[in-house]
Amino acid sequence: MAVSNVLTTARTRRRTAATRARPGRGRLTPYLFIAPAMLLLLAFGVFPIVVAAAVSITDMNISGLADWHNVNFIGAANYVKLFADPDFWQALGNTAFFVIIGVPSVVLVSLGVALLLNRSGNWFFRSLRAFYFIPAITAIVAISLVWGYLYNTQFGLLNWVLSLVGVPPVQWLSDPVLAKFSVALVAIWRGTGLNIIIFLAALQGVPREYLEAASLDGAGEWRQIRSIVVPLLRFAIFFVTVTTIISWFQFFDEAFVLTNGGPLGATTSISIFLYHQGFQQSAFGYASAGSLILFVLIAVITVAQLRLRRSDVDY
Amino acid sequence: MMRKFKKAIVPVVVAGLAFALTACSGGTSADTAKDASGPLTVWVMGDSSKNFEKLVEPFVKSSGQKVDVVAIPWDSIDQKLTTAVASGSGPDVVQIGLTKLRSFADAGALLPLDGKIAAYPNLAASKFADGVGGKATAVNGKIVSVPWVADTRVLFTRTDILAASGIDSPPTTWDQLRADARTLTQRGPNKFGYYIPQWDNALPVEMTWDFGGDIVNSKGDIDFNTTAFHNAVDLYTGLYADKSVPTNADFDQTQGFVSGTVPMLVSGPYLAAGINAAAPQLAGKWTVSTLPAADKGTSLFGGSNLGIFTTSKHQNGSLKLLDFLSKSSTQLNWYTINGELPTVKAALNDSTFTSDPLVKVYTKQLADAKVLPIIPNWDGGVGTNLLKALNSIALTHSDPKSTLETFYQSTAGISAK
Numbered sequence: 001m002a003v004s005n006v007l008t009t010a011r012t013r014r015r016t017a018a019t020r021a022r023p024g025r026g027r028l029t030p031y032l033f034i035a036p037a038m039l040l041l042l043a044f045g046v047f048p049i050v051v052a053a054a055v056s057i058t059d060m061n062i063s064g065l066a067d068w069h070n071v072n073f074i075g076a077a078n079y080v081k082l083f084a085d086p087d088f089w090q091a092l093g094n095t096a097f098f099v100i101i102g103v104p105s106v107v108l109v110s111l112g113v114a115l116l117l118n119r120s121g122n123w124f125f126r127s128l129r130a131f132y133f134i135p136a137i138t139a140i141v142a143i144s145l146v147w148g149y150l151y152n153t154q155f156g157l158l159n160w161v162l163s164l165v166g167v168p169p170v171q172w173l174s175d176p177v178l179a180k181f182s183v184a185l186v187a188i189w190r191g192t193g194l195n196i197i198i199f200l201a202a203l204q205g206v207p208r209e210y211l212e213a214a215s216l217d218g219a220g221e222w223r224q225i226r227s228i229v230v231p232l233l234r235f236a237i238f239f240v241t242v243t244t245i246i247s248w249f250q251f252f253d254e255a256f257v258l259t260n261g262g263p264l265g266a267t268t269s270i271s272i273f274l275y276h277q278g279f280q281q282s283a284f285g286y287a288s289a290g291s292l293i294l295f296v297l298i299a300v301i302t303v304a305q306l307r308l309r310r311s312d313v314d315y
Numbered sequence: 316m317m318r319k320f321k322k323a324i325v326p327v328v329v330a331g332l333a334f335a336l337t338a339c340s341g342g343t344s345a346d347t348a349k350d351a352s353g354p355l356t357v358w359v360m361g362d363s364s365k366n367f368e369k370l371v372e373p374f375v376k377s378s379g380q381k382v383d384v385v386a387i388p389w390d391s392i393d394q395k396l397t398t399a400v401a402s403g404s405g406p407d408v409v410q411i412g413l414t415k416l417r418s419f420a421d422a423g424a425l426l427p428l429d430g431k432i433a434a435y436p437n438l439a440a441s442k443f444a445d446g447v448g449g450k451a452t453a454v455n456g457k458i459v460s461v462p463w464v465a466d467t468r469v470l471f472t473r474t475d476i477l478a479a480s481g482i483d484s485p486p487t488t489w490d491q492l493r494a495d496a497r498t499l500t501q502r503g504p505n506k507f508g509y510y511i512p513q514w515d516n517a518l519p520v521e522m523t524w525d526f527g528g529d530i531v532n533s534k535g536d537i538d539f540n541t542t543a544f545h546n547a548v549d550l551y552t553g554l555y556a557d558k559s560v561p562t563n564a565d566f567d568q569t570q571g572f573v574s575g576t577v578p579m580l581v582s583g584p585y586l587a588a589g590i591n592a593a594a595p596q597l598a599g600k601w602t603v604s605t606l607p608a609a610d611k612g613t614s615l616f617g618g619s620n621l622g623i624f625t626t627s628k629h630q631n632g633s634l635k636l637l638d639f640l641s642k643s644s645t646q647l648n649w650y651t652i653n654g655e656l657p658t659v660k661a662a663l664n665d666s667t668f669t670s671d672p673l674v675k676v677y678t679k680q681l682a683d684a685k686v687l688p689i690i691p692n693w694d695g696g697v698g699t700n701l702l703k704a705l706n707s708i709a710l711t712h713s714d715p716k717s718t719l720e721t722f723y724q725s726t727a728g729i730s731a732k
Binding site: 061062063065066067086148151152153154155169171173174176259262263264265276279280281282 | 695711
C-alpha cells in the first residue's frame with residue numbers, strides 16, 4: 001500500500017513541480033510541514049555524520065572520552081592507516097561479495113515469490129504470505145540460534161541429513177569460503193520477507209485490463225509477466241534494489257551473531273570491522289574514518305542509481 | 316540499531332537514576348572524605364547478580380551499607396565501560412577481567428589504590444597469590460585494582476579412552492601429548508586426539524612460556540619473534556598438521572569431551588563444572604592434571620580483579636567492601652556458591668578447600684601460572700592477531716614465514732609495562 005502511494009506520488013511529482021513554480025505567498029509553508037521530519041533527520045542523520053567526520057581526523061580512544069585533553073588532531077593519518085590495513089581490504093572485499101551475491105538473490109527471489117503468491121487470493125496463499133513474512137519479523141538472535149544449530153558441524157541438522165546419504169560432515173560456518181555463502185543464505189532468507197510484501201503491494205497496482213487485453217491478443221502468462229507486469233513494477237523493483245543494496249553494504253547482524261566475522265575474518269563485513277575497531281578496541285577515530293568511507297561508498301552508489309533512474313520513462 | 320541504542324541507553328538511565336536518588340537523599344555534606352549516602356553499586360561479570368548478593372549479605376548486615384549488585388554480561392562490558400566513562404557516572408566497585416584491566420585504567424576509570432590500601436590489612440599485596448598480587452597486576456606501576464577470583468588452564472583427559480588406546484596416564488610433556496594425540500586420532504573417522512579452541516588466545520602464549528620464553532622482552536615491550544614462540548608455533552600448527560585436532564570453529568568442547576570425540580584438551584575449571592552438569596555418569600572416567608611441560612609447565616593465571624571507579628562517591632564503603640571480599644572466608648564461601656577459585660593465599664592453602672582432588676590440581680597449577688601481559692585490549696588486538704596468524708597457517712595453509720612476519724610487525728613495540 002505504501003508503495004502504491006509512493007508510486008502515485010512519483011507519477012504526479014513532475015506535474016506538480018511544473019505548476020508550483022509560482023513564487024511568493026506560501027513559499028515557506030511546505031518547509032514548515034517538513035520541518036519536524038527535517039529536524040529529526042538533521043539530529044539523527046546529518047549531525048552524527050558530521051561528528052564522525054570530525055572524530056575521524058583525531059586519535060580519539062577511550063582515554064580521550066574520559067578527558068578531552070587526550071584527543072589529538074592527526075589529520076588524514078587514520079585514512080592513510082586504513083588504506084594500508086589488510087583487514088580493512090578484506091572487509092571491503094567481503095562486503096563486495098555479500099552485495100554481489102545478496103542483492104540479486106534477494107530481488108529475484110522476492111519478485112519470484114511475490115509473482116507466485118499473487119496468482120491466487122484464497123486462504124492458502126494468504127497464509128503463505130504470512131509464512132514468508134515470518135523471517136522478517138523474527139528476532140535476529142533467535143534466527144541465528146536456530147541456524148547455528150542447523151549449520152553445526154557436530155550435531156547440526158544439515159549434516160545429519162547429509163550423513164544419511166553418506167556425505168561426510170560439511171563445515172558450514174568453519175570453512176572460510178563456505179562460511180560466506182552460509183551467512184549470506186541466512187541473510188537472503190531473512191531479507192526476502194519484507195520485499196515480498198512490497199512487491200505484492202505493487203502487484204495490486206497492475207491494472208487487470210492490461211492483462212486481459214494482452215491475453216485477448218494471445219499473450220501467454222510468461223509473456224504477460226515479461227512485457228506488462230515487470231515494466232509496471234519498475235519503480236517497486238528500483239525501490240527494493242536501492243534499499244537492498246544499502247542494507248547489504250551495511251551487512252552486520254547475521255555475520256555478527258553466527259560467526260562474529262570469523263573464520264579468519266572471512267565473514268567480516270565493513271560494519272563488523274568497524275564494530276570491532278570502535279567498540280572492542282575503542283579506536284573511535286579509526287572506526288569513524290572507516291564509517292565515513294562506507295558512507296561515501298553508499299552515497300555514491302545510491303546517487304548513481306538515482307541518476308540512472310531519472311533518465312527512465314514513467315508509465 | 317534500536318537494540319544497540321537500548322543497550323547503550325540502559326546504563327545511562329540507570330546511572331542517571333542512581334545519581335538523582337543519591338542527590339536527593341544525600342543532602343549537603345560538607346565533609347568530602349565522607350561517603351555519600353545511598354547504596355553502593357557493584358558491577359559483577361556474568362548473567363546473574365543473585366549469588367553475589369548472597370555473598371555480601373553479612374557485609375550489608377554488619378556495616379549497614381546497602382549494596383546494589385548489577386550483573387553485566389561478559390559480551391557487553393566494553394560498551395558499558397564506554398558509556399560509563401563517557402557519561403562520567405559508573406558504578407562504585409567493578410569486576411574487571413584481567414585482560415581488560417589496561418583498558419579500564421587507560422580510560423581513567425579506576426581509582427589508584429596505592430596510598431589507600433595500607434589501612435586495610437586484607438588488601439596487602441602479600442596476601443594474594445604471587446601471580447596476581449600487587450605489582451603483578453599494576454598498570455604503569457600503579458595499583459588500580461585488587462585480585463578477586465582466579466582462573467587457570469589445566470589438562471583434561473578421558474582416562475578410560477586413553478587406557479583403551481594403551482596410554483596409562485595423562486601426558487606430562489607437550490611432545491608426549493602430541494604423540495598421544497596421534498595415537499588417539501587413529502581410533503577411527505571423526506575421532507580426534509586433542510582439541511584447540513580457535514578462540515583461545517592464551518594457549519599459544521602458555522606454549523611459549525612452556526618453551527622457556529615470554530612474549531614480553533626485557534624492555535617491557537611485546538615481542539613474539541623468539542625461539543620459544545617459534546617452538547610454540549611448531550607445536551600448535553603441528554597438532555593440526557598431524558590431523559589430531561578438529562578443524563571446525565563451532566566445535567563444542569564439553570560435548571566433544573563427553574562424547575569422547577576429543578579425549579584431551581586444555582581448559583579452565585569451568586569445564587569441570589560443565590562436564591559434571593552435562594554428564595554426571597562420566598565421573599571417574601576423566602581427570603585433570605597440570606599443563607604438559609616442555610622446559611616449564613607454566614599455565615595461565617586468569618580471572619578478575621576488583622577496582623573502584625574514579626567517580627565513586629562511596630570510596631570508603633567501597634574499600635571496606637573490597638576488604639570484606641578479600642577475606643579468606645569470603646573467598647572460600649564464593650567458591651562454594653559460585654565455583655570460582657580464590658586469589659587469597661590463605662584460602663588457596665586452606666586444607667578443607669584443597670582436599671578436593673580437582674582443586675588440588677588447580678591450586679598447584681596456580682602456583683606456576685602467569686597473567687597475560689597487561690596491554691590495552693589484549694583480546695581485541697594482540698590476541699586476535701595472534702590467533703589469526705596461527706589459525707591461517709594451521710587451517711588455510713598460508714605461508715608461515717610471511718604470515719608470522721606480518722604478525723610480528725603488527726604487534727612489535729606495544730608496551731606491557
